[in-house]
Amino acid sequence: MSLRSPLGRALGAGSAKDGVRHWWMQRLSSIALVPLSIWFVVSLLSLPTLDHVTVTAWMGQSWTALLLILFVLVATWHSQLGVRVVAEDYIHGAGAKTLVLIALTFAHALVAAAGVFAVLKVAFGGAS
Amino acid sequence: MTEFRLPPNSRIRKGVTHKAPAGAGEVRTFRIYRFDPTSGENPRVDTFELDLKSCGPMVLDALIQIKGVIDASLTFRRSCREGICGSCAMNIDGVNRLACTTSMLDLKGEIKIYPLPHMPVVKDLVPDLTNFYAQYASVKPWLQTRTPAPPDSERLQSKEDQERIDRPAACILCACCSTACPSYWWNSDRFLGPAALLAAYRWIIDSRDEATGERLDELEDPFRLYRCHTIMNCTDVCPKDLNPAKAIAEIKKMLVERQS
Structure with a gap:
């Protein structure tokens, strides 16, 4: 049992003076995802077929490639912001929490880079 | 990690039942969380059958009647009995509310009373705030x-x-x-x-x-x-x-x- 005063414990290490940016970026990315997700679903569904040739041809168009890259980046960024909060909510050990946050950040960076790379590869004609 | 299950010494076991006296008019059943840290025992849920004709209409009236007539060891906080002191906050039928402003008429069936959730318990319905x-x-x-x-x-x-x-x-x-x-x-x-x-x-x-x-x-x-x-x-x-x-x-x- 700690002999620290209850107020001392409640004050803890003080305010991090941080959090507004995270909160605002999460809202901003979710706003951006509304039109991007609608565009993505509607565009895919309006393709005549969903075979490899049709979809890669669609991805090769400049506007499609541009919007797909934006979609991948914004979606992974939004996911990174959200999943970080979930980890902070439920993982309480400082060591485990840090490790999980590092792993999550790396995983999201990998997904984002892979997504962008895939779109660029198709768009610039290297797809096979 | 977050604990989703109660620690072993907090798991609830079956408690004792206090039957209503013969000839009781309007009987209502209360299931009330009991915990005494000095006993070394796990918490339990006791059952109290109360004649509603013997007390006022609010949940707090019933608790006071139970404490006064059936089991004097039942422990809870209360003071103003009119919703301004905030002492008798507890979890009644799954919802946090004040016992003094909660009418038993608004609750159906057995009335389950627990202390405020996820707080250390001092005794029975008294959480450590x-x-x-x-x-x-x-x-x-x-x-x-x-x-x-x-x-x-x-x-x-x-x-x-x-x-x-x-x-x-x-x-x-x-x-x-x-x-x-x-x-x-x-x-x-x-x-x-x-x-x-x-x-x-x-x-x-x-x-x-x-x-x-x-x-x-x-x-x-x-x-x-x-x-x-x-x-x-x-x-x-x-x-x-x-x-x-x-x-x-x-x-x-x-x-x-x-x-x-």
Whole structure:
């Protein structure tokens, strides 16, 4: 049992003076995802077929490639912001929490880079 | 990790049943959480059958009757019996509320009574609110100014400015809201919880206060403020019909607005 005063414990290490940016970026990315997700679903569904040739041809168009890259980046960024909060909510050990946050950040960076790379590869004609 | 299951010494076992006396008129059954830390035993749920004709209409009336007539060891806090002191906050039929303002007529079937959720229990229905009060104290719930008070009058406030703080200032610190909040369950050591944040908001928007910036600085923290995920249980359960969720949203808005 700690002999620290209850107020001392409640004050803890003080305010991090941080959090507004995270909160605002999460809202901003979710706003951006509304039109991007609608565009993505509607565009895919309006393709005549969903075979490899049709979809890669669609991805090769400049506007499609541009919007797909934006979609991948914004979606992974939004996911990174959200999943970080979930980890902070439920993982309480400082060591485990840090490790999980590092792993999550790396995983999201990998997904984002892979997504962008895939779109660029198709768009610039290297797809096979 | 967050604990989703009660620790072994907190798991509830079957308790004793106190039958209603023969010839009782209108019998109502109560299942009440019992825990005595000095006994070394796990908590249990006791069953009490009470003749409703023997007591008043509120849940608190029934608890007082049970304590007075059936089992004097039943422990709970109560004082004003009219919803202004906040002492008798407890979990009644799965909802945090005040026993004194909850009518038994509004509840169906057996009435289940537990202490406020996810708090250390002192005894029976009495939770340990030490951390809750410390968090309230941590937001400095008093007027902070640099301008000296006028020598011959009070610090004035317009009627409109008073109306803004009128509702948030009506909080009775019963802890129904904070202990209904899952974010507070998992992180009450660092998340201030709806009650303390509502108190902070009440001083942030007080037109006489001159520490608005410092107060916002103190709240700008991923845990103190931003553990609130807008679940809104706080506003649902508030027995005074206050809106801590909206107060927290307003604080978040002010923090964004002062950046641009």
